Amino acid sequence: YLKKLAGLDCLVIDEIGTNRxxxxxxxxxxxxxxxxxxxxxxxxxxxxxxxxxxxxSLEEFLDERTVDRIFETNTFVVFNWESYRGTK
Structure with a gap:
């Protein structure tokens, strides 16, 4: 299963850190x-x-080596506006 995830053309991982x-x-x-x-x-x-x-933070939640890989190779897009769910 891990090899399959690694081989996908693009992988999206959502809700990282949800359970803390x-x-x-x-x-x-x-x-x-x-x-x-x-x-x-x-x-x-x-x-x-x-x-x-x-x-x-991600840095606190994940392993240091994982964070190093993520920070080295990714572009970050920060959406820091108020939650839509909180305004209903």
Missing amino acids: EISPREKDLFFTIINDRYEQLKPTILISNLSLRGED
């Missing part, structure tokens, strides 16, 4: 996916409500 807890095994699996795609130069879109750095 990730086991060491899950961090290793996430690194494997990101690293395999990194080595194959495959595009990966990551979606999260976490900030990039600091408290409550």
Whole structure:
């Protein structure tokens, strides 16, 4: 299954950090996916409500090696407006 994810033309991973807890095994699996795609130069879109750095961030949530790969190869688009769901 991991090889299939690594080989996709484009992979979108949504809701990163939603549950705010990730086991060491899950961090290793996430690194494997990101690293395999990194080595194959495959595009990966990551979606999260976490900030990039600091408290409550991707940097804090994920393994350091995974964050290094993500920060090295990605362009970040920050949407920081008020939640649409919160304004209904």
